[in-house]
Amino acid sequence: MSLTTNLHGRLRNTHLPTSQGLMPLYEAVVNSIHSIEESDMAIQDGKIVIEILRKPPQSEINFENNKKGITTQNDIVGFKVIDNGVGFNDNNLKSFETLDSEHKIDKGCRGIGRLLWLKAFDEIEIVSTFIDNQKLIKRLLSFNARAGVSQPSNQILENGDIKTTIYLKKFKEEYRKASFKTTNKIAENLLEHCLWYFIRDIGVPNIIVKDTEEEISLFDLYDQYMLSSANTDFVIIKNQKFDITHIKSKPVSSKNHTMVYIAGSRFVKEENIEQKIPGLYGKLKENDNEFIYSCYISAEFLDERVRPERTGLDIVENAEGLIEDIEISYKDIRDAVFIKIKDFLSPYLEENITESKKRINNFIDTKAPRYRPIMLRIPDEQLNINPEMTDKELDVILHKHLYEIEKNVLEEGHLIMELKQNETFKDYRHRVQEYLSTVEDIKKSDLANYVSHRKVILDLFEASIQKQPNGKYVREDLIHELIMPMQKESNELQFEDMNLWLLDERLAFHNYLASDKTLSSMSITDSKSTTEPDLLSLHVRNNPILVSENNNASLASIIIVEIKRPMRNNMKAGEKDDPIEQSLGYLNRIREGKVTTAQGRPIPNAKNLPGFCYIVADLTETLIYRCKMSNLTPTHDGMGYFGFNKEFEAYIEVISFDKLVQSAKERNRAFFDKLGLPTV
Numbered sequence: 001m002s003l004t005t006n007l008h009g010r011l012r013n014t015h016l017p018t019s020q021g022l023m024p025l026y027e028a029v030v031n032s033i034h035s036i037e038e039s040d041m042a043i044q045d046g047k048i049v050i051e052i053l054r055k056p057p058q059s060e061i062n063f064e065n066n067k068k069g070i071t072t073q074n075d076i077v078g079f080k081v082i083d084n085g086v087g088f089n090d091n092n093l094k095s096f097e098t099l100d101s102e103h104k105i106d107k108g109c110r111g112i113g114r115l116l117w118l119k120a121f122d123e124i125e126i127v128s129t130f131i132d133n134q135k136l137i138k139r140l141l142s143f144n145a146r147a148g149v150s151q152p153s154n155q156i157l158e159n160g161d162i163k164t165t166i167y168l169k170k171f172k173e174e175y176r177k178a179s180f181k182t183t184n185k186i187a188e189n190l191l192e193h194c195l196w197y198f199i200r201d202i203g204v205p206n207i208i209v210k211d212t213e214e215e216i217s218l219f220d221l222y223d224q225y226m227l228s229s230a231n232t233d234f235v236i237i238k239n240q241k242f243d244i245t246h247i248k249s250k251p252v253s254s255k256n257h258t259m260v261y262i263a264g265s266r267f268v269k270e271e272n273i274e275q276k277i278p279g280l281y282g283k284l285k286e287n288d289n290e291f292i293y294s295c296y297i298s299a300e301f302l303d304e305r306v307r308p309e310r311t312g313l314d315i316v317e318n319a320e321g322l323i324e325d326i327e328i329s330y331k332d333i334r335d336a337v338f339i340k341i342k343d344f345l346s347p348y349l350e351e352n353i354t355e356s357k358k359r360i361n362n363f364i365d366t367k368a369p370r371y372r373p374i375m376l377r378i379p380d381e382q383l384n385i386n387p388e389m390t391d392k393e394l395d396v397i398l399h400k401h402l403y404e405i406e407k408n409v410l411e412e413g414h415l416i417m418e419l420k421q422n423e424t425f426k427d428y429r430h431r432v433q434e435y436l437s438t439v440e441d442i443k444k445s446d447l448a449n450y451v452s453h454r455k456v457i458l459d460l461f462e463a464s465i466q467k468q469p470n471g472k473y474v475r476e477d478l479i480h481e482l483i484m485p486m487q488k489e490s491n492e493l494q495f496e497d498m499n500l501w502l503l504d505e506r507l508a509f510h511n512y513l514a515s516d517k518t519l520s521s522m523s524i525t526d527s528k529s530t531t532e533p534d535l536l537s538l539h540v541r542n543n544p545i546l547v548s549e550n551n552n553a554s555l556a557s558i559i560i561v562e563i564k565r566p567m568r569n570n571m572k573a574g575e576k577d578d579p580i581e582q583s584l585g586y587l588n589r590i591r592e593g594k595v596t597t598a599q600g601r602p603i604p605n606a607k608n609l610p611g612f613c614y615i616v617a618d619l620t621e622t623l624i625y626r627c628k629m630s631n632l633t634p635t636h637d638g639m640g641y642f643g644f645n646k647e648f649e650a651y652i653e654v655i656s657f658d659k660l661v662q663s664a665k666e667r668n669r670a671f672f673d674k675l676g677l678p679t680v
Helices: 007-012 023-038 090-097 113-120 173-178 183-199 218-225 300-305 330-366 369-377 391-413 425-464 476-483 579-592 621-629 657-675
Strands: 047-054 076-083 121-132 135-144 153-157 163-171 206-210 215-217 231-237 240-249 258-263 266-272 284-286 289-298 512-515 535-540 556-563 611-616 640-645 650-655
Touching: 007 113, 023 047, 023 076, 023 113, 023 163, 023 183, 047 183, 113 121, 113 135, 113 163, 163 173, 183 206, 183 215, 183 218, 183 240, 183 266, 183 289, 206 218, 215 218, 231 330, 240 300, 240 330, 258 300, 258 330, 284 330, 289 330, 330 369, 330 391, 369 391, 425 476, 425 657, 476 556, 556 579, 579 611, 579 621, 579 650, 650 657
Parallel strands: 047 206, 258 289, 556 611, 611 650
Antiparallel strands: 047 076, 076 163, 121 135, 121 163, 135 153, 206 215, 231 240, 240 289, 258 266, 284 289, 512 535, 535 556, 640 650
């Protein structure tokens, strides 16, 4: 009893991704190659013409200015594939009418190519003229999802050319939209799909792609594509032989270096191997010529594992556990083939490897010294980068390595103190020392990162006080954000979110610190004032007598920082426009409130808390005048003013932006020098 085939069911279960809408066309071209191989003619006398069928021409489209017009390239509606092969004789017709036919199984055919036609095209028509029993027969038939294969119409001819034409009609929209549109791209992609036939020993027929006013020979394209003849090799993987073909092609497009899996003499799967082999990035050079590398892999194993639609291979990514010794995985193939690729390309990769190392070293030396301590712990083959990548891209790559090392250290740390079975004390000690050495390198990296961060912040700060391209200076809030985010208290932020060290390292040691918050919202005072100091810091000594009401010693102090826009020159008397008066006003209001610690503990003699007021601003004429009116003394370097206001019991210092940057650089110079960071 025979089984009945359901065409609709088979189509439903046949998978063709929309991104591979031209695959049916390529299958038709491969069928034509096989048809020519079956004929009595030499393969070189065979000819295949692919005609691109488009919608009728549209009228010219004009731009709004009516000065220039363009003609759109019309949508593709189908293709014609014409060959002079053996044609649709009775044997081939019978095979065509039989799904999963084994008629050409020796050529890698699976007997479902025609199903792919119907996945992307609504109608297929075939016109074939061939010789049968010394008679010239013209045979017509159609194929669609509704009726399947039509009853063929046969006609005996007196004369004519042997020729078969496949009409792939009514290109489905979802596949059409996702497919290449131009003649050149279609021809290039067809060549890549059929390249195996071009490099094999027996050769390939003449293949031509025709469009409305354009004609491209794949032979010509192949000559443009290939830099030199292909080289062959092989590798044995778990008792299976894999043939390897090395190809150096001219960089006619932006194509990457690739590894291509061939099954059934057809292109099945392509992998980008750019940067997966040390030095393999960008265009390689042979003498004065540039080239892109491709590796073609073929094997009986791949023929057996190809999916019926030839859109993929049934191969596991990594064989582990019980199947590790018997199952061949993609990883097995890559590991073995990559060795062959490295051997073949070794003369061309050395320069790239050198440039890659130079790029990494320069980046670390000048911008990212945090990675220097871990570099010896990263294998060379994992540091294969393109020197033209951006700093951001390189930083991401190196950070991934740092994260992986940190993760491994964390995992190992939980087990490091346990003596392994049969482990000698000498081995145990070596393992612990190696672990501690790695931990030390990570800590060095963390410190280097912290110092590098300071250099970046300093550079940003210095740039922010310069005149901008629009001729203006930035607002003070932008500078404020660099020092500490606004509308925040220090307990809301991570330590690294604040750059208080720009002003004074001691600001990091505080009991309470607020940025641009109203006095009434601060937890350390009962002040009802809605004024907002730029920065207010409460410092408390760690001393148990702090809570003693009888103690008259000053155990706390208040620091107020006011930041003004660079080159502001409109200072005048009054708390609103004089930053010195403004700071003293904040200090007075804080003292008048009931000052406590951030933990709510009372502070003795709060009204007499020492005050320190810092004004960060450029020394413009009006600010200098206000300094003189407050009886402040110029600093020895002329870059600021200082003094003590007895009425408010407050130390006052006016610091210019240039002085702030200079002092911060001097305090950090030793760290920058140690890491090789420029400070000029």
